[in-house]
Structure formats: structure tokens, C-alpha cells
Amino acid sequence: MSKILLVMERDLQSLIRHKSILVMRWFFVIVQIGIFGLAVSRLIVVMPNYYNYYAMGVIVMTMYSVAIFTGYEIYDEADDGFVEYLLSLPITRRELVLGRSLAGGLRSFIFMSPIIAVFLLIIGVLDPLKVLTALAALYGFAFGVSGLSITLAVGLKSGDRFDIIMGALDAFIVRLSTALYPQAFMPGPIATLSMFNPLSYATDLFRWSLNFDIRFLANPAVALIVLVIFLMTFNFAGVMIYERNLEGGSWR
Amino acid sequence: MGLTKKYGSTLAVDHLNLEVQEGEILGLLGPNGAGKSSALMMLSTIIKPTEGTAEVGGFDVRKNPYEARELIGIAFQEAKLLWMNTPWEILNWHAKVCGVKNPRQAAEAILKELNLWDARKKLALELSGGMKKRVEIAKVLVQRPKVAIVDEPTAQIDISGKYQIWEKIRSLRDEGSTIILATNELSEADRLADRVAIMYHGRLRVCDTPRNLKDSIPGGDVIDIRFETPVEDRTVSELKGIAGIVDLALVKPTHMRIYLNRAEKMLPKIMQLLSTLHVGINSINMKEPSLDDVFFHYTGTILDETQATPGVPSP
Numbered sequence: 194m195s196k197i198l199l200v201m202e203r204d205l206q207s208l209i210r211h212k213s214i215l216v217m218r219w220f221f222v223i224v225q226i227g228i229f230g231l232a233v234s235r236l237i238v239v240m241p242n243y244y245n246y247y248a249m250g251v252i253v254m255t256m257y258s259v260a261i262f263t264g265y266e267i268y269d270e271a272d273d274g275f276v277e278y279l280l281s282l283p284i285t286r287r288e289l290v291l292g293r294s295l296a297g298g299l300r301s302f303i304f305m306s307p308i309i310a311v312f313l314l315i316i317g318v319l320d321p322l323k324v325l326t327a328l329a330a331l332y333g334f335a336f337g338v339s340g341l342s343i344t345l346a347v348g349l350k351s352g353d354r355f356d357i358i359m360g361a362l363d364a365f366i367v368r369l370s371t372a373l374y375p376q377a378f379m380p381g382p383i384a385t386l387s388m389f390n391p392l393s394y395a396t397d398l399f400r401w402s403l404n405f406d407i408r409f410l411a412n413p414a415v416a417l418i419v420l421v422i423f424l425m426t427f428n429f430a431g432v433m434i435y436e437r438n439l440e441g442g443s444w445r
Numbered sequence: 446m447g448l449t450k451k452y453g454s455t456l457a458v459d460h461l462n463l464e465v466q467e468g469e470i471l472g473l474l475g476p477n478g479a480g481k482s483s484a485l486m487m488l489s490t491i492i493k494p495t496e497g498t499a500e501v502g503g504f505d506v507r508k509n510p511y512e513a514r515e516l517i518g519i520a521f522q523e524a525k526l527l528w529m530n531t532p533w534e535i536l537n538w539h540a541k542v543c544g545v546k547n548p549r550q551a552a553e554a555i556l557k558e559l560n561l562w563d564a565r566k567k568l569a570l571e572l573s574g575g576m577k578k579r580v581e582i583a584k585v586l587v588q589r590p591k592v593a594i595v596d597e598p599t600a601q602i603d604i605s606g607k608y609q610i611w612e613k614i615r616s617l618r619d620e621g622s623t624i625i626l627a628t629n630e631l632s633e634a635d636r637l638a639d640r641v642a643i644m645y646h647g648r649l650r651v652c653d654t655p656r657n658l659k660d661s662i663p664g665g666d667v668i669d670i671r672f673e674t675p676v677e678d679r680t681v682s683e684l685k686g687i688a689g690i691v692d693l694a695l696v697k698p699t700h701m702r703i704y705l706n707r708a709e710k711m712l713p714k715i716m717q718l719l720s721t722l723h724v725g726i727n728s729i730n731m732k733e734p735s736l737d738d739v740f741f742h743y744t745g746t747i748l749d750e751t752q753a754t755p756g757v758p759s760p
Contacts, residue, residue: 207529273527277525282539283542
């Protein structure tokens, strides 16, 4: 356990180093929620309180994009030869992957926490249990995304392929989810696909925790189960692929 | 034990059989591409052998890689640092991961000893090549592992820094660590190593103490002659005919190495013959066998002079 915490410590340090990226992303989220969200919510008249729906979706989307950053770091480290150093340390591969996944989730959580805090104050949800449930949903999702990112980074073994896959995933995972619009308003095939998207369940669970109208959300119990399966699957896959692909030196 | 590594069709390490004794400094000598780094990477469980295996402190690197890693510390040929971290963060974290007691104190002591204290808060990307290399070495020194692997520890380091690092490596050995030192610098191997293993084209050519290796050279002395023009076959055969010359080899077309007994007595005869043959000479050097001669004797080639340490005399 202590080794996992040390791996997390190292990855969390790198968050502090990327101050300019953090500030840029904060601006993006603030502008997106504060300007675009306000404007577009005036257009949406068929759904009550669309502004809150949209803002919650943007928060989860941003957590996704920060958590996915772990995979890019793995590529940078492979280019610098740093992966060899990590593999030489008395840390099991499982500790390494879990530490990095947990840290990846925590980093996106820390990054978004000021915005989440302000948002909760604005919408007036201060019930500790609800807040904790909402935060747990967010962290669970970010942890899973980090595991997904590690799995793809190590599994694909090519920076170019990883960039393409992540770019495509980024485009589709948001559009084919309930992050920005409820399933009830989606065309049939897209609505079906959104049911297989963990982002849909993470955002809906987050919204449910914060008292959003249940008619527009997925069943919270189902959402919770999907999220748990998602984070366990990709972290387990990350460990397996990391051991198989990196232990043998095939990153070279 | 039959340690072998192939990268595609390239055989990097070819059935290496080598035993490192506890508490010694073993110098692994060879040019770039000899297979030294690949052998060390297998030993430190970073890459898996294609064939064969190795044991570290009784732990098989294939079956018990984690246990083997707990005994090993490695300083890589190229510094492996996260460029957005400072030397202080790098060493402190490394010490904690390796289970060093009082990691902060240990990191502080090593940073001061290696003259890195003033640079402790700089980002790794702002450090000079020599400083990065010193941080890399510092990782092993702060860890004080049972088995320390140092791959070309003084590459990119200035002369005074080299002496300092050599002293630290000796101290590490004296404190009980077993050290495997990969180098392509003859003087480094000669100064530090209790035994020297010569690797060439992935294979181990010989392993013994520097003294025994030098004594294994035929004849007790060496005469190095550099000619103005490429040596002709006739000159070679005439020289071979002189009684007392044990062996003779062309290092380069204009560079001959003669192994013989009592060089001071033989030199006039050699000079006389060369004069008779009207052979132009640039320089003559009479010496006892060095590791350079040992390397040449066992591999048929010399270590690239551009890889040698400028300004560091052989011991």
C-alpha cells in the first residue's frame, strides 16, 4: 500500500508542475459553463433546468479529459527512457498501475474541485451525504478513465496510434453520451450507443446525487454497477497489459 | 547462466556466463554495442532474457524479479530523470521507494557530497549534462543497494568529478555493496575494478583481475610503433624473424604492436631492421602491457580512442 501511495505522490507532483495547462483548462471550463451554458440553456425550453444539466455534464467531461492525460505521460516517459527507471524499482507492476490510476483520478479530481465547490454553492446542494455521493461518482469515473488511458497507452505501443484512438474516443465518448443531452432526446441508434458509454452513467449518477430530475437520468443503481465494472475492468486490464508488454522490454 | 538477449535478428548478448563475487567491483569492459547495457538490463529485471537466466542474491531474475529488484540499484548510462522534477524531489522519492531510512537526510547528504546542493531546486531539464549524470549516480549512492549497477558512471563528467565518483564507488564497495561497473574507459576499469570482464559482440571474452589479465599477454613488454605509411608484409615477416619477439599485431595499417621479452634490449635490433628496410617511423612507445593490450589481445581490436577519458592517466 505504501508503494502505491509513493507512486501517487510522484504523479501528483507533476500536476503542480503543469500550472499553465491547469489555468488554461480552468478558463475553458469557466467560459463553457459561465457563458456558453447560460446562452444555450435559454434556447432549451423543452427541458426544465437545462443549465444545471449542462454544467454537470461539462464538469464530468472535463474530468475525463484530465484523467486521460496519464496515458500521454506514459508515452512521454517511454520517449525519455523513464519507464526503464520505473521498471527497475522495487515496486510491483500492480502497484505501479494502481498507483498511477488512482493518482490520475485524484489529479482530475483536485483540478476540478474548486469549480465543483463553487458550482455546489451556486446550486445550493450542501447535504454532506449527497455531496459525498456525487464526489465518489466523479472520482470512480476518473479512476476508471485513468486505467483506460494506461491500458490503451501500453497496449497500443505506438504514440501515433494512441493519439488517433484517443482523439476519436474523445470525440465519440462525449457525443455518444448523456453528458450534454438526455437520452430521451437522442435519435434511436445514438441513444442505444449511449447506453454502453460509462460517461453517460457517471454524469447521470453525479446529477442524481445532486437532486436533478430523475426522469432524465439513468437508473442510479445501474449507473453505479456500470461504473464499478468500468473502473475494475480497465485497471485490471492495465495491470495485465503493463506486466505483459513492459516487463518483457517490448516498449523498445 | 547462458544469458542471451536477441532484438529481432540482432544478438545483443550471446550466452553470457559470469559470476560476480560478493563485495567486489566487477568491471564490464567493452565498446558501445558490446552488449554490456543489455546484460545489465536483464540483470536488473528491466528486460527479460531471450534465453538463460541470472541470479541476484539467490533470486532468479525470471522467477523472482521483485525480490531481485529489492537488492539492486542501477545508475543508467543516460540519466533517467523526470524533467519536471528537481534533484531534491528525485532523490527524496527514490530513497523512499527503496526503503531508505531517513530519506530526507540521506538525500541531503548525497546532494552535498556530489556538489548538487545548490542545484537541488532546479528542474532536471535545466541541469547540465554532467549534473544530470551526477543525479543519476546519486540515486545509487542514496540507496546503498546490495548490488549496485553503474553503467558508464563518469561519461559526460569532468576530470575532478570523475575522481569524486570513483571514490564514491569505492566507498560503496567498502561498505559491502557488490558493484558491476560497465564502462568503455580502460583507465576507469583499471582504477576501480577488482576483476575485469571483457565483452565484445555480445560475448564474454575473458574475466580476471587486471593484473592476471595483463600477465596473460605473451611476452612481458609491449612496443607500440606508428609508421608514416602502411606497413608492408615484408616488414612484418622480417620483424617476426627476430628472436625474442613473441607476437606481433597490426592495430591499424600504420600502427603495429609488438609483444616481446626485455624490450629495452630488443629495441636497437628492431630499429636497425626498420632502418635497413627504409621504413619511416612517426613514434615508438615502450611500455608494460595495459588493459588496452589485454583488450586488443582478446578481441583483435582496440577500444575506440574517442571513447577514452581525455586527460586521465592510466594508473
